[in-house]
Amino acid sequence: MSLPTEFHELAKRLNNWGRWGDYDEIGTLNLITDEVVRAAASTVTSGRRVPLALPLRQDGVQTGLIPGRVNPLHTMVAINAEFFGPGTVATSDDVVTMGLQAGTHWDGLSHVSHGGRLYNGRPADSITAQGGAAFHGVEKAGHIVSRGVLLDVARARGVDRLAGEHAVTPEDLEAAEELARVTVRPGDIVLVRTGQIQHYLAGDKQAYAYPSPGLSIRTPEWFHTRDVAAVANDTLTFEIFPPEIENLWMPVHALDLVEMGMPQGQNWNLEALSEACATSGRYAFLLAAMPEPFVGGTGTPVAPVAVF
Amino acid sequence: MSLPTEFHELAKRLNNWGRWGDYDEIGTLNLITDEVVRAAASTVTSGRRVPLALPLRQDGVQTGLIPGRVNPLHTMVAINAEFFGPGTVATSDDVVTMGLQAGTHWDGLSHVSHGGRLYNGRPADSITAQGGAAFHGVEKAGHIVSRGVLLDVARARGVDRLAGEHAVTPEDLEAAEELARVTVRPGDIVLVRTGQIQHYLAGDKQAYAYPSPGLSIRTPEWFHTRDVAAVANDTLTFEIFPPEIENLWMPVHALDLVEMGMPQGQNWNLEALSEACATSGRYAFLLAAMPEPFVGGTGTPVAPVAVF
Amino acid sequence: MSLPTEFHELAKRLNNWGRWGDYDEIGTLNLITDEVVRAAASTVTSGRRVPLALPLRQDGVQTGLIPGRVNPLHTMVAINAEFFGPGTVATSDDVVTMGLQAGTHWDGLSHVSHGGRLYNGRPADSITAQGGAAFHGVEKAGHIVSRGVLLDVARARGVDRLAGEHAVTPEDLEAAEELARVTVRPGDIVLVRTGQIQHYLAGDKQAYAYPSPGLSIRTPEWFHTRDVAAVANDTLTFEIFPPEIENLWMPVHALDLVEMGMPQGQNWNLEALSEACATSGRYAFLLAAMPEPFVGGTGTPVAPVAVF
Amino acid sequence: MSLPTEFHELAKRLNNWGRWGDYDEIGTLNLITDEVVRAAASTVTSGRRVPLALPLRQDGVQTGLIPGRVNPLHTMVAINAEFFGPGTVATSDDVVTMGLQAGTHWDGLSHVSHGGRLYNGRPADSITAQGGAAFHGVEKAGHIVSRGVLLDVARARGVDRLAGEHAVTPEDLEAAEELARVTVRPGDIVLVRTGQIQHYLAGDKQAYAYPSPGLSIRTPEWFHTRDVAAVANDTLTFEIFPPEIENLWMPVHALDLVEMGMPQGQNWNLEALSEACATSGRYAFLLAAMPEPFVGGTGTPVAPVAVF
Secondary structure (H helix, E strand, C coil): CCCCHHHHHHHHHHCCCCCCCCCCCCHHHHHCCHHHHHHHHHCCCCCCEEECCCCECCCCCCCCCCCCCCCCEEEEEEEEECCCCCCCCEEEEEEEEEECCCCCEEECHHHEEECCECHHHCEHHHEECCCEECCCCHHHCCCCEEEEEEEEHHHHCCCCCCCCCCEECHHHHHHHHHHHCCCCCCCCEEEEECCCCHHHHCCCHHHHHCCECEECCCHHHHHHHHCCCEEEECCCCCECECCCCCCCCCHHHHHHHHHHCCCEEECCCCHHHHHHHHHHCCCEEEEECCCCCECCCCEEECCCEEEC | CCCCHHHHHHHHHHCCCCCCCCCCCCHHHHHCCHHHHHHHHHCCCCCCEEECCCCECCCCCCCCCCCCCCCCEEEEEEEEECCCCCCCCEEEEEEEEEECCCCCEEECHHHEEECCECHHHCEHHHEECCCEECCCCHHHCCCCEEEEEEEEHHHHCCCCCCCCCCEECHHHHHHHHHHHCCCCCCCCEEEEECCCCHHHHCCCHHHHHCCECEECCCHHHHHHHHCCCEEEECCCCCECECCCCCCCCCHHHHHHHHHHCCCEEECCCCHHHHHHHHHHCCCEEEEECCCCCECCCCEEECCCEEEC | CCCCHHHHHHHHHHCCCCCCCCCCCCHHHHHCCHHHHHHHHHCCCCCCEEECCCCECCCCCCCCCCCCCCCCEEEEEEEEECCCCCCCCEEEEEEEEEECCCCCEEECHHHEEECCECHHHCEHHHEECCCEECCCCHHHCCCCEEEEEEEEHHHHCCCCCCCCCCEECHHHHHHHHHHHCCCCCCCCEEEEECCCCHHHHCCCHHHHHCCECEECCCHHHHHHHHCCCEEEECCCCCECECCCCCCCCCHHHHHHHHHHCCCEEECCCCHHHHHHHHHHCCCEEEEECCCCCECCCCEEECCCEEEC | CCCCHHHHHHHHHHCCCCCCCCCCCCHHHHHCCHHHHHHHHCCCCCCCEEECCCCECCCCCCCCCCCCCCCCEEEEEEEEECCCCCCCCEEEEEEEEEECCCCCEEECHHHEEECCECHHHCEHHHEECCCEECCCCHHHCCCCEEEEEEEEHHHHCCCCCCCCCCEECHHHHHHHHHHHCCCCCCCCEEEEECCCCHHHHCCCHHHHHCCECEECCCHHHHHHHHCCCEEEECCCCCECECCCCCCCCCHHHHHHHHHHCCCEEECCCCHHHHHHHHHHCCCEEEEECCCCCECCCCEEECCCEEEC
């Protein structure tokens, strides 16, 4: 089995291999120039901060369906331990075991391959058990700060959340742009709100997981045209799931990560942000969303903050 | 054995219990007001970003001396797995086991207790194996963005790095302030550079660990007077180690975390920042350093970025 | 709330504190004397071995209901790694994260406390985050080999498996003894078969977990009278669950582990053993079921084998 | 680079591929027949048990030299937790993260490959991150009980422990056989004592690790001739390390595991056993050493017991 012609035609149109040199490992993050960041910082007028991460806990979004992607198991290795003797200052320490893609996270460019290739043509088998991702590890892109733009598709369509069968299209994105009165620019990080995470927040993990609204196979080209640096949303699957084209699984992942070299964010909680944007009428902000620099990591937890 | 009078007198002078209400769980982070953040964002003039985290890897800074504080063990749970059949889009996933205080991290306010008490008078035994920290967990302080100020003590003293026996004093901090031509203000996050992390970067973990320069027992009061929101530095122990007063172990931890309720950062790599500040002549910047919101966590990895 | 009078009366009758000295940490395992083991070995006449452990895998018996008791997460840290250069001998290595009580396991004596006490009167707070169980850790009982006796209650009652509401009584055990034509003796390890594990083997974890047949509150006294060394069965909960007496949760655990100091085994797969015993007409055998010696462990995975 | 001719000639002489069928996954464990086990049980005359496992603790034998093979990190996920309300029966639970080869362990047949092949000709790339070892996983060999024979090479040579440069030869094994007055038979598990583990027991991990006495490249053929089921010893490296032939790394592993399909045991504490054998004059015993059935595991912790 191989990927259909339709996929390959799309891939050709938005492919970024070689665009930033043969040795590039960060893809569209190259679009976040100093100028972009400077402009992003200038959007801050109130100093209000809205955090976008889900709490990290064992009762996280994972249901066990994705093998090995375990919710965080947080345990104490010391509780008020008086290491220097009775009556001395006491310390508590903790450890965690977790899937790097388990909660609010970035997919690194090495997270997906197709046809034996990663972004920029690197061989997929450069990822090994002993070293993780030799190319495009999340440690390579350690300072993601840029302008964030919320495209609140649910609000633009006048619903609390999109239906599970809703594929978010370029037209949806443009309607949300219009609502936002913001034009997406090169280097922006686009946050696409579907409202789907409300299921998880209400305690229904299964409904959150599947079926899920998400990005249509037509959106990568739109992001490519706008030269977006990264895209994140409030779903487990990022793209519409089950997929729009039968037996074409995860085409958006393949187009974004492999062809464009554009990081994806998943399980971002955009509910408070939606309120903040609607109330203030401002949909652009400074976004800080730095990956934890796991060497060879194909993904990373992230604790993003929007600053208005 | 109990803590000496000297400690208790200091503690009394800088105690913040009740200052932000009986139910406060974030301490001096309350000092980061919208106004502070707004002013911090306005310091950005070039858009240049300097990341401050060490890479997360098994060969991290921990030497095994602190029980349970294990360096990150990063393993792949899937490598180019074609979950939907041969020839389909393939994914790679990873997990990590690590001490939350193992690498570049924040100590949460629950990390230390003395006399059976945490910050704000909460009982130390509110930390449990099953739930972690019931009060002051790192998930409570999820959006640390403020003005950062580098106090480059090593550079101010004209050395590459401070000697292992050097306790950083208020006078050192003020000399560094003078070098920086910046006055530390309420809500600032102060980064104190000793240069000690050069040992680790050069491959010598033992020299990095011990003996270590670090903050003197006299500095918490200085931070208190300036109403600093948080302090981080480039050492494993944060404070001078072995300590200045015989058998008084970790007094700075106890004063900062328990008495003042001020988060501490450790193992921050300030070398590139030092260069950036010296070159540009600017020692104040926007600092984004959000905790990963581990529920009940007493510490958290962090990937800080300074934006100029 | 405290435990009811009924519990305390039972507890008094079967309490073993001090029986093997004030410093004893292995309880009824003391009953496995050299003589008992010698006799156990003499039961071997065919050499046939029947393993009793469930496979250790992520899709194990845990459903997430018991916080932190995670199914095994097995990952590779090296796959055919040629550490000494290309073309050299290659090695593969793996790690696991798992709850010690997640699969087929022994409960150690420190697994349960009531009224602030562990077996032999040790204070419950001797268990700490930094050291685990200071008393009665599973490492103390590292060589469990004895005579095993299968009491096949399901078969004795003529059913494939007991109903979820069935509390296994002393009368049930005696009926199974009669079926087995074996009299339980001091030092024996008794395996009680309910058939409940068939649910898990058929893929229904929820049905396996709850409701579950299991040992009645009346059985500890029976085991005490017979001076049994340990008891294991083929359920998740060991005892009848929900319990026989409203609001009296886990009384059998408390009687067995705390009062008697008798280890319990759970999630043992007794299906093949049932067949082997019925076919051969022999219900007594040599049983090897050594704990993994986790220092301070309150439980341990075990891979028991019955040898006929 | 490829393996030298000398290796290949040896390999040819002792290769067992196909000997137990093309689909065999347990190799020489096939030699442990019912008859062998029956005879093993008949060696039990006193009932005395000698455990052979090192305690599992963070301060284990691993030094960090072998990437990812982490010592056990044991943490509590519940300490006296009253899940059913205050005053009810309380439970303590724990989890572990550990390398399967970190302590006293068996190497499974899938642990080593050379020339792209595992035992019985299976392709080495059948081991994957998502599934571990598809062939020869340790779960396949779940009931290792047989006759054990201690070949106490150190004692036979009249030393406490062999020198770090000592390669244990067939002549050494035969001298130890003579001391033991036992002839190694088909299906036996041979325990070879060097005394090297004394270094670890005395607190010197580095001396334990390297240089290490161990089995010579000439021993696999000797084990092959005797049709031994498995071999374990009291070293970290199993074979002499550094190796006898320059640049021929781990030849014994390759011959034992890949060519013969014979499991190897490492880090077995044979000190008490040595005493027990010398005192009793008996060097053969019943040995129970069951792998924990990790699905896809290439190794497993084991808690072996010798029963006399």
